[in-house]
Amino acid sequence: MIDVRNLSYSYSHNKSYAIRDISFEVGEGEVFALLGPSGAGKSTTQGILTGLLPIQTGEGEVAGFDLRHMSRDLFNSIGVSFEQSNVYGKLTALENLAFYRKLFDVETEDPMELLKMVGLDHVANKRAGDYSKGMKHRLTFARSMINKPKLWFLDEPTTGLDPTIAGQIKDIVLKRKQEGTTILLTTHNMFLADQLSDKVGFIVDGELKLIDTPRNLKLKYGQRLVQVDYYQDGELVSETLSLAEAGEKHRLSEIVAAGNIETMHSREATLEEIFIKVTGRELVYNEAD
Amino acid sequence: MKLISTFLKDLKLSLRSYYIYIEIIMALLIIAVLLFVVPDNMSSGYRLLVHLDIENAEISQVVEQFMSKNDSSMIDEQIFADLDISKLAEEELEASESEEPGVQTIELVDSVELLRTGMEEDRNTVGMVVSFNEETAKLAMEFVLQGYESEQMRNLLQAQFAAPMTALLPGYVDQTELTVLDEAAEKLPAKVNLLPVLLLLNSSFVGLFIIAAYIFMDKEEGTIRALTVTPLRIREYLLSKVGIMLLTGIVTGSMTVLAVAPRHVHYGHFLVLMISFNLFGSALGLLIGSFYDTLTKSMGSLYLVIIVLALASVSYFMPAFSPLVIRLLPSYPMLFAIRETLLKSPDIGYIYTWAGVFIAIGLVLFALAEWRYRKTITV
Numbered sequence: 001m002i003d004v005r006n007l008s009y010s011y012s013h014n015k016s017y018a019i020r021d022i023s024f025e026v027g028e029g030e031v032f033a034l035l036g037p038s039g040a041g042k043s044t045t046q047g048i049l050t051g052l053l054p055i056q057t058g059e060g061e062v063a064g065f066d067l068r069h070m071s072r073d074l075f076n077s078i079g080v081s082f083e084q085s086n087v088y089g090k091l092t093a094l095e096n097l098a099f100y101r102k103l104f105d106v107e108t109e110d111p112m113e114l115l116k117m118v119g120l121d122h123v124a125n126k127r128a129g130d131y132s133k134g135m136k137h138r139l140t141f142a143r144s145m146i147n148k149p150k151l152w153f154l155d156e157p158t159t160g161l162d163p164t165i166a167g168q169i170k171d172i173v174l175k176r177k178q179e180g181t182t183i184l185l186t187t188h189n190m191f192l193a194d195q196l197s198d199k200v201g202f203i204v205d206g207e208l209k210l211i212d213t214p215r216n217l218k219l220k221y222g223q224r225l226v227q228v229d230y231y232q233d234g235e236l237v238s239e240t241l242s243l244a245e246a247g248e249k250h251r252l253s254e255i256v257a258a259g260n261i262e263t264m265h266s267r268e269a270t271l272e273e274i275f276i277k278v279t280g281r282e283l284v285y286n287e288a289d
Numbered sequence: 290m291k292l293i294s295t296f297l298k299d300l301k302l303s304l305r306s307y308y309i310y311i312e313i314i315m316a317l318l319i320i321a322v323l324l325f326v327v328p329d330n331m332s333s334g335y336r337l338l339v340h341l342d343i344e345n346a347e348i349s350q351v352v353e354q355f356m357s358k359n360d361s362s363m364i365d366e367q368i369f370a371d372l373d374i375s376k377l378a379e380e381e382l383e384a385s386e387s388e389e390p391g392v393q394t395i396e397l398v399d400s401v402e403l404l405r406t407g408m409e410e411d412r413n414t415v416g417m418v419v420s421f422n423e424e425t426a427k428l429a430m431e432f433v434l435q436g437y438e439s440e441q442m443r444n445l446l447q448a449q450f451a452a453p454m455t456a457l458l459p460g461y462v463d464q465t466e467l468t469v470l471d472e473a474a475e476k477l478p479a480k481v482n483l484l485p486v487l488l489l490l491n492s493s494f495v496g497l498f499i500i501a502a503y504i505f506m507d508k509e510e511g512t513i514r515a516l517t518v519t520p521l522r523i524r525e526y527l528l529s530k531v532g533i534m535l536l537t538g539i540v541t542g543s544m545t546v547l548a549v550a551p552r553h554v555h556y557g558h559f560l561v562l563m564i565s566f567n568l569f570g571s572a573l574g575l576l577i578g579s580f581y582d583t584l585t586k587s588m589g590s591l592y593l594v595i596i597v598l599a600l601a602s603v604s605y606f607m608p609a610f611s612p613l614v615i616r617l618l619p620s621y622p623m624l625f626a627i628r629e630t631l632l633k634s635p636d637i638g639y640i641y642t643w644a645g646v647f648i649a650i651g652l653v654l655f656a657l658a659e660w661r662y663r664k665t666i667t668v
Contacts, residue, residue, distance in 0.1 A: 054664075072522060082515065085511070088510065103295075103516075
């Protein structure tokens with residue numbers, strides 16, 4: 001569904017690249033997460049793929065359309081949920097969606113159904129300008145589904161939402177994934193990426209450092225750990241032990257044999273830990289990114 | 290279909306924002322000023338104070354009656370039959386009520402001192418001292434001016450009084466030949482004559498003022514990015530804005546002519562010109578706006594263009610001053626084309642030639658603007 005090779009982009013049209021030599025593929029029905037800190041080049045990459053930015057160097061195809069000869073028909077197949085809400089503040093939520101659905105040449109969703117899906121049906125006739133930031137974000141997210149996209153671009157879809165709403169958004173994405181929608185997710189949220197993605201790509205300073213499945217990354221870069229809480233001389237003690245180290249494996253056997261365990265959990269390395277290990281950078285989130 | 294949907298959406302947004310109401314309020318203000326402030330006829334003439342330094346009572350009476358603008362019947366044709374001044378006095382009376390520049394009111398004063406005092410009190414006044422030489426039987430006129438009068442004004446004063454007064458004297462033979470270039474030349478009432486300038490700035494060039502503001506509003510709200518990832522074409526997006534400007538221009542323009550000159554305007558021709566000039570103004574506004582990323586940054590250029598285009602109104606009101614640089618401004622033929630639609634016998638060829646020219650230029654500017662926005666709209 002997406003196949004790009006050697007993409008580079010410079011906003012100032014010089015050698016100061018926002019992204020440099022990026023190549024990746026996303027198969028039909030896959031969820032690919034582009035992970036990186038602020039200013040890493042996630043939004044620039046998505047901008048090129050959605051036609052918001054002109055391709056400068058490299059080549060590629062999106063949903064069967066050549067990026068160098070992009071047709072407006074491409075937009076019947078894709079949906080884009082922006083990180084920054086961008087709806088008409090002077091129109092109601094229903095008017096916003098009713099207008100956008102008329103711009104597509106393909107079958108569209110019922111606006112009211114979409115509003116129900118994101119929990120905005122009770123304020124459907126309220127002007128979007130009077131919405132809270134989170135509500136506007138949900139409306140932007142709902143709008144991206146109006147044309148039943150085959151390829152769905154999601155830029156920080158849960159940012160700024162409370163946990164309950166973020167959970168609902170995640171469930172909608174999972175449902176679409178099961179229905180076969182291809183998704184390109186750009187986020188700094190490793191937990192979300194871990195839960196939703198088939199593949200992840202780490203992007204730092206405009207360069208794609210690696211691409212793999214979350215499972216492979218954990219196997220390759222993570223350590224298998226066990227966290228055990230037990231009583232010793234009447235006091236609760238907590239230890240994290242590696243299953244890869246012979247000494248620590250023996251220590252775990254001793255604790256288990258003593259029989260004073262209160263809780264014991266296996267623990268894998270998180271994507272965030274792996275990201276730091278691979279790139280040497282932390283995922284600090286900046287809303288302006 | 291997409292264009293219609295976008296136009297209806299833009300119309301809804303316009304009605305819920307204040308720009309369109311500013312235009313309507315401006316049109317209402319123009320109507321109020323033209324109806325209640327501007328007189329039907331405006332005078333740009335001078336007040337003339339005259340002192341008659343003539344001892345000969347008969348001549349003094351002739352000249353005094355010639356100067357009288359109030360009642361030409363006062364002239365005693367029995368005494369001055371050979372001078373035939375009654376016709377001249379009537380012409381003078383007509384001139385005093387016209388809008389032409391020159392002397393509009395005449396007042397007699399008893400001394401040169403009073404004449405000078407009167408001139409000092411009213412700087413829109415000129416003075417004239419008339420004397421009679423008994424030996425040569427000739428009238429002599431001395432004009433007293435404020436000092437700022439133009440050469441044309443000085444000549445006009447001489448023409449207005451010197452020749453007619455000379456004609457009062459026996460033996461005068463008039464060899465003046467009068468040729469009129471346009472026998473059908475029509476004079477509009479002052480308030481109607483003001484309409485072309487106001488219509489051009491408020492209704493025809495509404496797009497020049499506002500269309501960029503609409504685009505920047507979409508940019509700020511981010512909705513332009515959302516639209517560019519739909520099948521809607523940039524051309525349709527821009528055309529929708531042009532449509533809103535056109536509708537606003539036609540509504541405000543029609544309101545104004547209906548209120549101020551309902552029986553003067555030829556509605557069909559007027560509508561064609563509004564469409565043509567509005568398209569030109571909107572396309573120019575779009576093109577200028579495409580070089581900037583915020584409304585504030587674009588204001589300087591838009592303001593400059595509007596001021597330059599408005600310069601044509603100087604030549605419109607003073608046809609004698611129409612240098613090439615002003616005649617080359619697009620607004621110059623626009624003003625005179627709008628004026629034609631207000632005349633009883635409009636020059637159809639002139640109206641439709643310029644309507645066609647500005648539609649063509651508007652389309653070219655629109656194509657350039659579209660090309661610019663393709664490259665810059667989301668960057």
